[in-house]
Amino acid sequence: MSPDDPARHQEGARRLTPARVLDVDRLLEDPRNRIVVCCGSGGVGKTTTAAALGLRAAERGRKVVVLTIDPARRLAQSMGIDSLDNTPRRVKGVDDSAGGELHAMMLDMKRTFDEIVESHADPDRAAAILGNPFYQSLSAGFAGTQEYMAMEKLGQLRAKDEWDLIVVDTPPSRSALDFLDAPKRLGSFLDGKLIRVLLAPAKVGGRAGMKFLNVGMSMMTGVLGKVLGGPFLKDVQTFVAAMDSMFGGFRTRADATYKLLQASGTAFLVVAAPERDALREAAYFVQRLAAEDMPLAGLVLNRVHGSGADRLSAERALAAAENLEDARIVDQNGGKAGLRSSPGNSPDPHGSSEPADAAHDDSTPDAAPEALDAGAPERSVDALAAGLLRLHAERMHLLAREQRTRDRFTARHPEVAVTEVAALPGDVHDLAGLRDIGARLATGRPELPEPGA
Amino acid sequence: MSRLQVVSGKGGTGKTTVAAALALALATEGKRALLVEVEGRQGIAQLFETEALPYEERKIAVAPGGGEVYALAIDAELALLDYLQMFYKLGSAGRALKKLGAIDFATTIAPGVRDVLLTGKACEAVRRKDKKGRFVYDYVVMDAPPTGRITRFLNVNDEVAGLAKVGPIHNQAQAVMRVLKSRETAVHLVTLLEEMPVQETVDGIAELRTARLPVGRVVVNMVRPQVLDATDLELVRETPRTALARSLSGAGLGGARRGGHAERLVDPLLAQAGEYAERHALEQEQRAVLGELGLPMHELPLLAEGMDLAGLYELATELRKQGIA
Numbered sequence: 001m002s003p004d005d006p007a008r009h010q011e012g013a014r015r016l017t018p019a020r021v022l023d024v025d026r027l028l029e030d031p032r033n034r035i036v037v038c039c040g041s042g043g044v045g046k047t048t049t050a051a052a053l054g055l056r057a058a059e060r061g062r063k064v065v066v067l068t069i070d071p072a073r074r075l076a077q078s079m080g081i082d083s084l085d086n087t088p089r090r091v092k093g094v095d096d097s098a099g100g101e102l103h104a105m106m107l108d109m110k111r112t113f114d115e116i117v118e119s120h121a122d123p124d125r126a127a128a129i130l131g132n133p134f135y136q137s138l139s140a141g142f143a144g145t146q147e148y149m150a151m152e153k154l155g156q157l158r159a160k161d162e163w164d165l166i167v168v169d170t171p172p173s174r175s176a177l178d179f180l181d182a183p184k185r186l187g188s189f190l191d192g193k194l195i196r197v198l199l200a201p202a203k204v205g206g207r208a209g210m211k212f213l214n215v216g217m218s219m220m221t222g223v224l225g226k227v228l229g230g231p232f233l234k235d236v237q238t239f240v241a242a243m244d245s246m247f248g249g250f251r252t253r254a255d256a257t258y259k260l261l262q263a264s265g266t267a268f269l270v271v272a273a274p275e276r277d278a279l280r281e282a283a284y285f286v287q288r289l290a291a292e293d294m295p296l297a298g299l300v301l302n303r304v305h306g307s308g309a310d311r312l313s314a315e316r317a318l319a320a321a322e323n324l325e326d327a328r329i330v331d332q333n334g335g336k337a338g339l340r341s342s343p344g345n346s347p348d349p350h351g352s353s354e355p356a357d358a359a360h361d362d363s364t365p366d367a368a369p370e371a372l373d374a375g376a377p378e379r380s381v382d383a384l385a386a387g388l389l390r391l392h393a394e395r396m397h398l399l400a401r402e403q404r405t406r407d408r409f410t411a412r413h414p415e416v417a418v419t420e421v422a423a424l425p426g427d428v429h430d431l432a433g434l435r436d437i438g439a440r441l442a443t444g445r446p447e448l449p450e451p452g453a
Numbered sequence: 454m455s456r457l458q459v460v461s462g463k464g465g466t467g468k469t470t471v472a473a474a475l476a477l478a479l480a481t482e483g484k485r486a487l488l489v490e491v492e493g494r495q496g497i498a499q500l501f502e503t504e505a506l507p508y509e510e511r512k513i514a515v516a517p518g519g520g521e522v523y524a525l526a527i528d529a530e531l532a533l534l535d536y537l538q539m540f541y542k543l544g545s546a547g548r549a550l551k552k553l554g555a556i557d558f559a560t561t562i563a564p565g566v567r568d569v570l571l572t573g574k575a576c577e578a579v580r581r582k583d584k585k586g587r588f589v590y591d592y593v594v595m596d597a598p599p600t601g602r603i604t605r606f607l608n609v610n611d612e613v614a615g616l617a618k619v620g621p622i623h624n625q626a627q628a629v630m631r632v633l634k635s636r637e638t639a640v641h642l643v644t645l646l647e648e649m650p651v652q653e654t655v656d657g658i659a660e661l662r663t664a665r666l667p668v669g670r671v672v673v674n675m676v677r678p679q680v681l682d683a684t685d686l687e688l689v690r691e692t693p694r695t696a697l698a699r700s701l702s703g704a705g706l707g708g709a710r711r712g713g714h715a716e717r718l719v720d721p722l723l724a725q726a727g728e729y730a731e732r733h734a735l736e737q738e739q740r741a742v743l744g745e746l747g748l749p750m751h752e753l754p755l756l757a758e759g760m761d762l763a764g765l766y767e768l769a770t771e772l773r774k775q776g777i778a
Contacts, residue, residue, distance in 0.1 A: 042464015042599060043650070070601065137565070194554040225620075232617040276759060278465070280499070308721025312706070320704035327703075384688045385700035388722040391680045391729055394757075401759055425731040427648040 021444040022298035022417035028057040028165070033267055035158065035260070036297070039170045040271035041281040045302040048428055048437065049271050049421075050169040051079055054102055055091075055431065056438030061098035062164040065157060069107050069150055069171045078430050079104050086111045088157075093431050103163070109149040113139040116152065121242075129242045134235040146171045147181075148254075155257040180261075180292060267297035270416075274304055274402035279409045286413050298417035299409075300441065305402060305423050307395050314396035321389035324382045419444045454778075455639040457579045457632065458594045458669070461603040461657065462643030463650040467674045469496040470760055470768065471643045471753065472596040473522075477769035478778035480520030484591040487578050488513075490526045491571040492598060497524050502762055508532070510578075516769070523590070525578070529560040532570045536621075565613040568606050569626045576632040600642060600657035607633050607640070608664045639669030644743070646673055646736040651743060658746055670777065671748050673740075675755040681729055689726045694719050751775045 027033060038050040047068055054066035065088045068076075079091050079102075088103035117135075118126050129135050139145060150171055157166050225233045260266065268289055272282035282299060289296045410418070421440045428434055458475060462468035473488060480486040487510060490497050498506045501513045506526040514522040533556060550556050560567050581589045598606045613626040632638060640661055644654040654671060661668050681689075698709040698716040707714020743750060753771055756764040772778055 044465060194558050231619065232622075273465070277496075277499075308724055309718050312718060316706070320701070320706050323704045324700065380688060381692055381696045381700045382703070384685055384692055385697055385704065387681045387685045388689075388697075388726055389701075389704070391725055392722055394678070394680060395725055397757060405759075425728050426735050 020298075020415075020417040022300070022419040024053070024056070024419055024442045024444070025060070027267055027297055028053065028062065029060055031164065032265055034163075034165060034265035035154070035267070036165065036167045037170065037261070037266065037268045038168065038271050038300075039268060039285060040300075041278050044271050044273045044278050045421075046271045047169045048434070049269070049300055049302065049441070050167050051104070052428075052434045052437035052441060053269075054104070054165075054167040055079075055094065055434045056442065057165050057167070058091075058100040058102035059095045059098060059435070059438075061100045063101045063103075063162075064165045064167060065103040065105065065163045066167045066169070067105055067107060067150070067153060067157065068169045069146065076106070078428055078434060086115075086153075091431075100164075107146070107150055107153055109146045110139045112149040112153055113145065125242055129239065132235060132239045132242065134232070134239045138239075151257045151261075152253065155253060155260060158260060180288070180294075262293050262295070264295065266295055268294055269297055269300050271300045271302060273302050274405050276405055279405055283409055283412060286416055296416065298419065301406065301418055301420045303423040304406075304420040305395060305398050307392065307399060309392060310396070310399065312392060312396075314393040314400070317389040317393040317396065321386040321393070324386040324389075327382065454592075455637055455667070455669070456588070456590075456592055457575065457638040458592060459597045459603075459607065459638065459640040460594065460643060460672075461597045461600050461640060462672075462674075463600050463645075463653045466643045466645050466650050467760070468599070468643040469494075469500060469596045470765065471641075471672050471674055472594050473497060473500050474753075474765055474768035474772055475641075475778065476522045476592070476594040477514060477516050477520075477766060478772040479592040479594065480514075480516035480522045481769070481773060481778065482516075482518035482520060484516075484520045485523065485589070486516075486520070486592040486594055487523045487525060487590045488594050488596065489575050489578070490524070490596045491575070492596075493526065493528065495526065496596060497526065500760070500762075500765065517766070525574075527571050527574045529567045529570045530556055532574050533560055536570070565609055565626075566617075566622055569609045569613055569622060569629060572607065572609055572629050572633065573625050576629050579632060579637065597640075600653045603640065603657060604660040604664050604666065607661075607666055634665060634667070636667065638667050640666055641669040641672055643672045643674050645675055646739045648735070648739065651739045655742065655746065658748070668748060671743055671746060671750045672777075673743065673750065673752045676752045677732075677736075677755050679733075681726060681733075686726070686730050686733070689723065689730065694723075697723075749777075751777055 027036070036050075036053060038046050038053070040046050047070075050068060051066055054064045058064045066079075080093065086105065086108040088105040091102040091104050094100070094102045114130060117129050121129060147170075150168065154166065154168055157163065261268075270282045270285045270289075272278040286296060286299075406418075410416075419441055421437060424433075424437075428437065458472075458479070460468050460472035460475060462471070469490075476486040476488040488497055490506070495505050497513070498504060501524070503513055506513075506524055508526060508528045508531045510523045510525045512521055513524040516522060530551075534551070537550075560570065575593055575595050578590055579588075579593045583589050597603055609626050609629055613622060617623040617626070642654045642657055644650040658668055658671075695709070697719050698713070701707075701718055701722075702709035702713065702715035706718060707716075709715050751772065752775075753768050756767065758764065769778075
C-alpha cells in the first residue's frame, strides 16, 4: 500500500468518520484514571483486550493489575499465569524501562466469598457459615455470585491503593448487563426484607408492634417452605442467622462498589466485533451505562478486516478473475468449455469458487514435470491470479458488510469514540501478541502504520 | 431422533441461529417444533425479526412443507408465579411474595431453583399431549446457556439435591432429570473453527459426559468458503511477483511495470493469500481436534450477506441435507 495515495487517504477518512477516534494511550496514561472496565457480549475478545490494555499501560510506566474472570487457557499462558489464583501475580517479560509493572489475577469467586466471611466473623461463626449447604451452593454456583464477587474484588483492589490502574474483565454473563444488576440484587437480598422474614421466628416476642406483621411473615415462610422444601429453608435460615451481623456490610459494600464505578477515575470500554449481534449488544450497553451514570470511554471494535488493495472493488476483481479463467478455458479446452459451468453464470463469489477449483484440477497435469508446453506455467499463474482476485472480492464484501454494521452503530451513537483492531488469523499466545494488539488499540486503525506483512 | 434438542456453544458462535435453523429444519414437512429461549435475551425475536416474545407460546414461522415453529421465551419469575398459582392457588399471596423479594430470591439467588424452573418448563412442553393423546410438539429445541455453564444448567439435580431434599422443587428436579438424562434429549454444541471455541467445546463435552448427559452433535458454524486450494497455496510461494503482475495486467487491471496499478496489487493480494493460508492451516488443525471427539459433525457456511431470515431458511435446508433433521 502507498500511504500517500490520495484515493486511499480519502478511503481511510471515510472509514473513520463520523465516529470519534478513541485515544487509548491518553486513557491509559492519565494518572487520574484508576479503573478500566471492559464489558461486552461473549466471544468478542474482551479478555484479550483487557490483557493487552494492561500490558500497554504497564509498559508506559504504570503499575497495573489485570483482573480476569475466566481466561481461556492459552491467554492465561500468554501472560504466564498458568497457576493464577485469587491474588495478583507479577507477569514476567514486561518491559519495565518506564517504571511500570504488570500483575494479573484470576477471580476465584468462592475464595473471595470465603474471605469476606472469614474477615467479618469470629472463627466459630465463620466455620458454621462456610459449612452451611446453602452457603456452599450460593458461593460456588449462583449465577450472580461471580458478578458480585468480581465487583467485590474490584472494590478490595481499589481500597488497597497499591496499583495505579486496575483493568477489569467482566464475566461472560447471561446478559451483558448482569454484572451491573447482580451485585445490587444480591446485596438487596442479603440485606433486605426477605432476610428479616426468614429471621422473624428468632426475633418474635421483641416488639409488640411487630406482632401483626409477624403473622403474615410466618405465613410467607410457610409458603416458601412448601415450595422449596422445609430442610432447604432451614439451611437458608441458619445461614442467614449466622450471617446476621454481616448483612449491613453487604449492602454498604455493594453501594460503595456501585459508586466506585460511577466515579471519575473509572472508564468503561465496551468491546464488540463488527457483527450485528455484538454491536446490538454494545448499543444496549452504551444506553445502559448512560442511564446508570457510568462513565463510558469508548468502543473497542475487535476483528475488523482491512485490505491493502481496497481501491480495487469486489466487482472489478471478480470481472478480472473471470477474464483470466475464460481465457484459460478457451486456450486449454477449446470445445470442452461448454461442459463446465461458465463462471459468468454465477457472479456470486462463493458459488463461483467451484469453476475455479475445476480449473485447478485441469491444471495439475500441466504443472507436472512432463508438461513442457511453454504456455502451461503462464496458465497456472493466471489461475492463481484469478484465485487471488476472488479472495480479494470476498474480503471486500466482508469489509463492506462490517462497514455497514459499524455505520449503523455510529449513526445511533455518534458520541461514542471508537478504536478498531484488525482481525488476526490466529489466537494470541504470548506477550508479543498482546503487545501487538495493544499497539493496534492505540492506533485506532485496524492496520498498523508500518507494513504489517 | 431425540425430541428435546438442546443447543449450546461458546458466546459468539451463533448458537441462537443454529437453534432456530434446527427448529425450522425439524418442523419441515408438517411437523411442529417449539423453540425456547431461557436467558431473557430476546435473541429469537431478533432473529425472526418480530417484536419481543412474551411468556407465551406463539407461532413465529412456517417451515417448508407446512410445518410450524412456535417460540417461547421462558421467564423464571413468571414460571414460578404460574407454578404457585397452579399448585397453591396463590393469587395475591404471589404478589406479596414478589414484593418481599421472595420470588426474586427463589428465581435468581436460591441456587439451582431458577434452572429447575427453566428446564422444567421445557420438559413440560416435551411431555405435553393433546386430548387425543398425541404430543403437542414433535420437537422442542432449546437455545441454552453457553458451553461454560451448560452442564451445571442441565444437571439441576445435583444442584438442588443438596438443598431442596423434599418438596415440589425437589420433585420437579427429579422429573426434569429423568427427561434430560434419557434418550429423549440430545445436547448439541456449536463452535467455530477457532482455537478458543474448539477448546471450550472439547471441555464442555467432557463435562457433559462426566455428568452422563446425552451429547448429540457438534455443529461447526460460519465455515468460510474455500477460495484457494492446496495447489494454489503452493503456487503462491513459487510464483514470481513479476509473472503475477503480468497476469493481473492481462486481466485489465493496469500496468505490470514497477509502480503500475497491477504491479501495486501484487503485494496486498499476496498478503491476503498469506493470511488465508495461515487461517486455513489453523482451521484444519481445529477440525482435526473436533474429529477426535468421535461425534457426528456438521458444518454450516458463513453467509456472505450476513444473518437474516432468508439465511436462516438456507441454514435449515443445509441441516436437513446433512441429515441432522
